[in-house]
Amino acid sequence: xxxxxxxxxxxxxxxxxxxxxxxxxxxxxxxxxxxxxxxxxxxxxxxxxxxxxxxxxxxxxxxxxxxxxxxxxxxxxxxxxxxxxxxxxxxxxxxxxxxxxxxxxxxxxxxxxxxxxxxxxxxxxxxxxxxxxxxxxxxxxxxxxxxxxxxxxxxxxxxxxxxxxxxxxxxxxxxxxxxxxxxxxxxxxxxxxxxxxxxxxxxxxxxxxxxxxxxxxxxxxxxxxxxxxxxxxxxxxxxxxxxxxxxxxxxxxxxxxxxxxxxxxxxxxxxxxxxxxxxxxxxxxxxxxxxxxxxxxxxxxxxxxxxxxxxxxxxxxxxxxxxxxxxxxxxxxxxxxxxxxxxxxxxxxxxxxxxxxxx
Amino acid sequence: xxxxxxxxxxxxxxxxxxxxxxxxxxxxxxxxxxxxxxxxxxxxxxxxxxxxxxxxxxxxxxxxxxxxxxxxxxxxxxxxxxxxxxxxxxxxxxxxxxxxxxxxxxxxxxxxxxxxxxxxxxxxxxxxxxxxxxxxxxxxxxxxxxxxxxxxxxxxxxxxxxxxxxxxxxxxxxxxxxxxxxxxxxxxxxxxxxxxxxxxxxxxxxxxxxxxxxxxxxxxxxxxxxxxxxxxxxxxxxxxxxxxxxxxxxxxxxxxxxxxxxxxxxxxxxxxxxxxxxxxxxxxxxxxxxxxxxxxxxxxxxxxxxxxxxxxxxxxxxxxxxxx
Numbered sequence: 001x002x003x004x005x006x007x008x009x010x011x012x013x014x015x016x017x018x019x020x021x022x023x024x025x026x027x028x029x030x031x032x033x034x035x036x037x038x039x040x041x042x043x044x045x046x047x048x049x050x051x052x053x054x055x056x057x058x059x060x061x062x063x064x065x066x067x068x069x070x071x072x073x074x075x076x077x078x079x080x081x082x083x084x085x086x087x088x089x090x091x092x093x094x095x096x097x098x099x100x101x102x103x104x105x106x107x108x109x110x111x112x113x114x115x116x117x118x119x120x121x122x123x124x125x126x127x128x129x130x131x132x133x134x135x136x137x138x139x140x141x142x143x144x145x146x147x148x149x150x151x152x153x154x155x156x157x158x159x160x161x162x163x164x165x166x167x168x169x170x171x172x173x174x175x176x177x178x179x180x181x182x183x184x185x186x187x188x189x190x191x192x193x194x195x196x197x198x199x200x201x202x203x204x205x206x207x208x209x210x211x212x213x214x215x216x217x218x219x220x221x222x223x224x225x226x227x228x229x230x231x232x233x234x235x236x237x238x239x240x241x242x243x244x245x246x247x248x249x250x251x252x253x254x255x256x257x258x259x260x261x262x263x264x265x266x267x268x269x270x271x272x273x274x275x276x277x278x279x280x281x282x283x284x285x286x287x288x289x290x291x292x293x294x295x296x297x298x299x300x301x302x303x304x305x306x307x308x309x310x311x312x313x314x315x316x317x318x319x320x321x322x323x324x325x326x327x328x329x330x331x332x333x334x335x336x337x338x339x340x341x342x343x344x345x346x347x348x349x350x351x352x353x354x355x356x357x358x359x
Numbered sequence: 360x361x362x363x364x365x366x367x368x369x370x371x372x373x374x375x376x377x378x379x380x381x382x383x384x385x386x387x388x389x390x391x392x393x394x395x396x397x398x399x400x401x402x403x404x405x406x407x408x409x410x411x412x413x414x415x416x417x418x419x420x421x422x423x424x425x426x427x428x429x430x431x432x433x434x435x436x437x438x439x440x441x442x443x444x445x446x447x448x449x450x451x452x453x454x455x456x457x458x459x460x461x462x463x464x465x466x467x468x469x470x471x472x473x474x475x476x477x478x479x480x481x482x483x484x485x486x487x488x489x490x491x492x493x494x495x496x497x498x499x500x501x502x503x504x505x506x507x508x509x510x511x512x513x514x515x516x517x518x519x520x521x522x523x524x525x526x527x528x529x530x531x532x533x534x535x536x537x538x539x540x541x542x543x544x545x546x547x548x549x550x551x552x553x554x555x556x557x558x559x560x561x562x563x564x565x566x567x568x569x570x571x572x573x574x575x576x577x578x579x580x581x582x583x584x585x586x587x588x589x590x591x592x593x594x595x596x597x598x599x600x601x602x603x604x605x606x607x608x609x610x611x612x613x614x615x616x617x618x619x620x621x622x623x624x625x626x627x628x629x630x631x632x633x634x635x636x637x638x639x640x641x642x643x644x645x646x647x648x649x650x651x652x653x654x655x656x657x658x659x660x661x662x663x664x665x666x667x668x669x670x671x672x673x674x675x676x677x678x679x680x681x682x683x
Contacts, residue, residue: 078587080583080586103592107589107590107591108589111589112589115587115588116584116587118580118584123579123581124580125581125584126581126585127581127677128603128676130678137588141588141590141591174678174679176678
């Protein structure tokens with residue numbers, strides 16, 4: 001084997017890692033996924049029949065506000081939800097069901113084929129172990145035979161790859177000695193240690209300042225170029241999605257409201273919630289007069305225990321016909337364009353409104 | 360790490376001085392060393408001799424100074440009760456208490472950690488509820504009551520029921536008359552009941568604490584991270600959960616152990632063990648000022664020392680403390 005140059009991703013598998021079989025169909029497929037929790041106050045429907053695919057080497061952005069079911073969806077994929085969660089539907093990874101997989105099988109997949117980057121890296125890293133030790137653990141779990149010096153070498157390479165300065169010293173430091181941005185990079189280094197085919201990044205840039213956000217996203221993109229892994233990017237920040245994602249899933253109150261390419265979502269939204277989100281973005285290209293304020297979506301997201309009837313968004317929707325279909329009938333996700341779906345009865349009204357606004 | 364330890368040790372010097380002075384002052388102002396001799400015919404002269412010997416004409420600060428000067432040279436004075444050197448008496452009593460507490464703490468800590476971890480990882484299971492219920496019983500049970508029950512059930516009844524020559528577990532002292540040494544069956548048979556009595560409360564207390572601490576840690580984000588890496592559950596519980604959950608427990612244990620050196624009084628009295636507790640009671644009853652002073656001061660030093668140990672262990676276990 002050649003000496004890895006600084007730009008190569010450190011090869012982690014010790015011996016003949018089987019080359020990845022060519023994928024036919026999606027890498028990850030989620031069908032009618034519903035997750036609910038029984039609480040003292042009632043049943044919380046955290047995710048309600050979500051269906052989406054992630055293709056190999058693709059970046060899918062999952063967008064929604066807090067409580068829209070983004071994180072629960074990703075936890076369900078890795079089987080990390082507590083036993084109290086009631087999960088129905090199908091999750092298949094490379095054609096094999098993750099819902100039916102045993103804990104042992106899931107342990108084989110976690111961190112090796114599907115890895116996760118968590119938000120708030122300070123809390124997500126164990127305070128009593130050095131960063132190097134925690135990265136090494138991720139490798140050792142799946143490659144028990146790697147020797148100590150080789151392991152250390154690899155941890156340093158990984159830290160170097162995600163842009164940690166002085167990795168030979170940093171590898172022995174503890175998470176609290178890192179800055180916020182560095183911790184998030186260390187988290188990324190840990191997640192890519194085994195070159196997973198799917199990276200789930202749960203709000204990787206939340207709580208980082210904007211320049212660090214950009215750096216972290218840049219690292220993610222660079223990693224993806226190297227490893228050809230697919231990324232599921234969970235965020236509430238449309239700006240992040242715009243820069244990185246190929247396709248976008250917009251979630252509201254545990255339901256998918258719109259799915260489409262990043263261009264479709266940003267330029268041709270077909271759901272009133274997406275429209276509202278976009279309008280709420282501060283923009284440099286539009287002159288605001290002195291007294292105008294940033295647009296906001298009126299009202300609060302609903303309680304997941306007492307969801308509004310019909311479309312969950314109708315109480316906040318400017319296009320809703322109430323009383324009418326919107327508060328009586330639940331809209332299904334339907335095609336509104338090529339590979340573009342929306343669950344809005346009045347997708348055309350949204351389209352018209354957007355058109356007026358853009359002109 | 361070394362600077363951390365030495366800084367902590369330096370901090371505890373003034374604490375020890377203040378604590379020992381207060382203890383010294385409390386004993387000297389409570390007991391009159393001349394009380395016993397004053398009433399006799401030669402009382403006045405004898406009392407004066409004692410006053411001169413203990414520097415009672417001087418201020419309390421000077422008295423403390425004289426006492427401390429002798430104490431650091433190993434001279435704690437002589438007992439007025441037995442006329443033995445106080446140092447020798449303390450050493451003997453301390454050795455016996457140490458055996459009791461050493462085993463008691465070791466066993467309590469192991470059992471409490473095991474119970475706490477089990478309860479936390481099987482929260483709301485039947486066994487968790489059972490342990491919770493038992494720990495409340497343990498917390499509510501006074502040592503003098505439990506000790507007597509233990510003697511009755513485990514020493515007296517078996518002996519009477521099976522017509523044995525000796526009880527299975529002895530309830531007096533640490534050795535039979537002709538025996539000594541620490542690693543023989545006789546020793547163990549003597550140790551079981553007092554250690555059991557001592558551990559009931561500590562197990563109950565520490566296992567509750569360990570359960571709470573473990574529950575807290577197991578819901579932390581880094582536990583989820585470890586699972587997302589594919590670490591098997593058992594390793595997650597031990598390497599990530601227990602390792603972090605032990606940090607607060609170690610502090611509690613270290614503090615409790617310091618206090619136990621003076622606090623096993625009831626257990627020692629029930630089982631007639633010549634330890635620190637017995638020495639304390641006997642000295643109080645006899646108004647033995649020299650022994651009492653030494654006893655209170657040494658106990659205070661122990662509590663401070665174990666506080667220091669708690670601090671150091673905290674630093675060892677938690678890198679965030681160590682480096683700041």
